[in-house]
Amino acid sequence: xxxxxxxxxxxxxxxxxxxxxxxxxxxxxxxxxxxxxxxxxxxxxxxxxxxxxxxxxxxxxxxxxxxxxxxxxxxxxxxxxxxxxxxxxxxxxxxxxxxxxxxxxxxxxxxxx
Amino acid sequence: xxxxxxxxxxxxxxxxxxxxxxxxxxxxxxxxxxxxxxxxxxxxxxxxxxxxxxxxxxxxxxxxxxxxxxxxxxxxxxxxxxxxxxxxxxxxxxxxxxxxxxxxxxxxxxxxxxx
Numbered sequence: 001x002x003x004x005x006x007x008x009x010x011x012x013x014x015x016x017x018x019x020x021x022x023x024x025x026x027x028x029x030x031x032x033x034x035x036x037x038x039x040x041x042x043x044x045x046x047x048x049x050x051x052x053x054x055x056x057x058x059x060x061x062x063x064x065x066x067x068x069x070x071x072x073x074x075x076x077x078x079x080x081x082x083x084x085x086x087x088x089x090x091x092x093x094x095x096x097x098x099x100x101x102x103x104x105x106x107x108x109x110x111x112x113x
Numbered sequence: 114x115x116x117x118x119x120x121x122x123x124x125x126x127x128x129x130x131x132x133x134x135x136x137x138x139x140x141x142x143x144x145x146x147x148x149x150x151x152x153x154x155x156x157x158x159x160x161x162x163x164x165x166x167x168x169x170x171x172x173x174x175x176x177x178x179x180x181x182x183x184x185x186x187x188x189x190x191x192x193x194x195x196x197x198x199x200x201x202x203x204x205x206x207x208x209x210x211x212x213x214x215x216x217x218x219x220x221x222x223x224x225x226x227x228x
Contacts, residue, residue: 043222044204049214049216089155102158
């Protein structure tokens, strides 16, 4: 089973703080690492994604840091806001003829005002 | 575009009944995925299709589950007979490949409760 392990399961952060969620993967053939955001009652939606040829990608307050040798990647949310409260999923994907994603178990983020 | 459309949004049924979940992918997307989400097991891939052909059904829990994609704009996931442990939120997602990125677009999900 090619797994993606995600931690922590839940995270509480104060408004304005930094939220950090970590993931580790096993399959070295993965070539695509997205993060999805899910609000209650909604389906997951792509937040930001990275490919293994770069070590960092930033989009607004959201940054992915990628460590290929350690097979780890993380999501950093700067200046966290109450509206960021959601469940976050990391995933790994392998292109070629197989475009499915393997998801982590998710992290429930709560940002207190 | 209306996004991925799923119906029904909520389904309550009794154990032993047949349940059919429906999905309309985004037009032009050639991959379709069915997922099941529970607190205990997270987001599990059940089956996915490419150009209407099932590619990998290794995530289908057992023979009670079946999925079809008769054309590019419609797919069904059927559970027969249903059991209480099938209670979950079922998501359909569609995708197309561009520039090495294969973002999956999820529908709103169907919340299934089997009593």
